[in-house]
Amino acid sequence: MPEAKVIVAKEADVEPRINEWKRFCRVFLARKIIWLALFVIALLLFTAVFGPWLAPYKPNEQNLADSMAPPSRKHLLGTDRLGIDTFSRLIYGARTALIVGVATSFTSAIVGTLLGMVAGFMGGVVNTVIMRFMDALMGFPMIVLALLLAGVLGSGMLNIIIALTVANVPGYTRLMCGMTLSVKENDYIMAQRSIGSSSFRILAKHIFPNTLQPMVVMLTTSLGGIILAEASLSFLGIGIVPPDVAWGSMVADGYKYLQTNPILSFAPGICIMLVVFSFNIIGDGLRDALDPRLRGTL
Amino acid sequence: MERLLEVKDLKTYFNTDDGLLKAVDGVSFYVDEQEIIGVVGESGCGKTVTQLSVMQLIARPGKIVGGEVIFEGRDILKYKPHGEEMRAIRGGKIAMIFQEPMTSLNPVLTLNQQLSESLMLHLKMNKEDARKRAIELLRLVGIPSPEARIDDYPHQFSGGMRQRVMIAMGLSCNPKILIADEPTTALDVTTQAQLLELMTEMVERFRSSLIIVTHNLGVVARYAKRIYIMYAGKIVEEGTCKEIFKHPRHPYTIGLLNSVPRLDTVGKRLVPIEGLPPNLTNMPDYCAFLPRCPYKTEKCRTSPMPDLRDVPGEGHRVRCYVDIAEVDNVTVK
């Protein structure tokens, strides 16, 4: 027997659009841990921007008279062997971490989006070439690939950003290629094609907006991974070099004094962990709040 | 006379992100031995949640907040949801078939594994007996060459075949009641008819009662003895099948009837019900159907939600202030 013509509407269709944003905020901000994460990131942004005014000393200002000073009012977290103020170095390190993280994630997102959308939309040989190449890049552990590239390019902030970008592009490319493929199959895209819309127009106006949400989530989550990778490279001594300050190299520098002055290694490590932790929490929070299917799972 | 199952004033609420959602708000109904009843309403009216509440299968953030479910003389809501007693009833005495045959069977287990486990649990069969019984059940529901297919996985069957398997599974432990939640909605029309026929036949053979939950009045017309119409978490009209079809008294029921194709209305247009179901998190004090109601009066707007009241006809009750029989040329346009 035929289906009854009762108007069947899902709850979501009835809700006006404005509520979506409100609901998003409510779901997103419902968990206390999100507030902690947002606070940490706000603090990171603040110190990164106003670092030079906040830091009591220059990050490379030596004062041999105060060498290896314990924490005191003069030096909040003490000093290292050269008498450089640890607290000031931490503040400058925040700037490095944020710059590398943001620059890398945005460049890799842009490159990955372009490659992924082209691969997904063109299909065929183009898809095969791009995606197999990405598979090959993904064959390397991220840190190894970044290490190789940094070895080739040399140390320094710009080179690290480039190295980490190459290591991060495959993830974005895969995501965008998959998204493009799934969106492309939708009826409304077919309809667009049938009325003769150009490929570029379809890509830009119809496919791209659909891929924004997972993109934002990936951007946030990958920030944590990138900062961690930068710290690892700097720790190994193939990353950020003076005069720039990196938390990773601060940890490494402290190794010799682990027995006598563990703060030198422990303090920057805590900074890295808090920041990565917060980006991951926010990324997952965004995912949960944006994806109605997962709503309330955390 | 004692009812087999009697649900009294059942309330199941969901604590959602958008506030308290009263999915089932004071629902009462009963089923007698070997009786077939229908529960009809639009998606989201609470008909499925009502049945899941009977089985105590409500998951977070839902909660049964009130009412009684009296089965064979005992209030089974008093049992712990995952306690021994409730589990003995679930699947053993009351079984349920779900809407989506494509997703209601576990994709990584064979039919034998899925059918035998209830048999071994409730009827204490051993592995071999359970397997034999499972094959027998599959044959009963019309699966061709069940011996060969019992070790297949669900994805190797069509939707209709899977729903047959679900029926076999539901009836495997000779339950007193089989609850079929939209059993045919996901299937094509010919399969629907076959399955309904099979289901009623099987229920008769197993001497079970059957609760058919559907949004399609047409589905229950032929088989159900009595019908409950649900709207926005409440029963708005109840009565025998005949009464409901001949003398519908609630505007919503009339709307439902007008939207079902019938032999006596051939050639006439099907009339959809205007508007959308209400948002259950933010219910007005007055009648929930009011915004869509073509018969509304001033009284409806100013008075609280009407109670179910008796009207002429056997067991016929309706939740409406307006006596539609007197309003105008009644019934189906």
Add this chain to the structure above:
Amino acid sequence: MLSYIVRRLLWGLVIIWLVTLIVFFVIRLLPGDPLLIYLAQNQDINSMPREQIDALYREYGLDKPILVQYANWVFNLLRGDLGLSITYRQNVGKLMLERLPVTLHVGMTGFIVSLVPGVLVGLIAAMRRASWIDNVVTIISYTGIAIPVFWLAYILIYVFGLRLKWLPIAGYVSPFEDFWLSTKHLIMPVICISLPGIAATARQMRSSVLEIASQDYVRTAWSKGLAEKAVVCRHILKNSLIPIITLLGMRIGFIFGGSVIVENIFAIPGMGRLLVGSIFAQDYVVIQANALIMAVIIILSNLLVDISYGWFDPRIRYD
């Protein structure tokens, strides 16, 4: 099935070929002349006769055009010859044979240690969703993912090595020499390698179980009156392990990534330490071989995962 495996293997070969391209050409962009750097470290180049330098160039094949060098390298690879290390003046294949087992010993132990606890913890957290257990697991797993491995290593060294003096802080002993000592050396590196893995597995497992637990067929299982144990073990566990298995290949990658750092901190003579050392020494022959072997192992394990997938998920058909 067979044709699927063959096809996957062929694609695997193509990807490995692409990997050789990346490894070779990226590394050949290394600044400086590796041979000169090596020579400069050891002797006075200026006093060296020109012919001797040229002879060395010929010995390493560096006098030929780069494409010929690539062809030679691949050809030699196929014969099992990984080349001659510039700094170690030793056959790289032999070098790898010394280093790889060490990395595998540490890495695989970490890999195995990370699996079971991760799966169990994630499962428990999901089944007791929103309870205190779940909250604790969630916080700890986020911390575990965010913790820098090198920093964790330092904390462990500080606590167990320097303060409590329970464990040696550096070095590696083969288990065949002295199993007990070897294990003692292994404890801290394995914790460092496995902790992020445990945390990540727990998190994935938790969300996977939650996803599966909300499926219709799990509701069907509950509706049969099965006990929680039966529902979890028979209906939820197997299904929710599927995505975890997909990620196993990736985990191998993390193990190698982690080994780079961990081996450097604990002075373990494995591939990771060798890689970093060779990058500093610009020993391109070793870097190439090292990176290639890591990539090949990762790609092969991903392939294995893909192929074994069907065993877990009968819906997968190989066509």
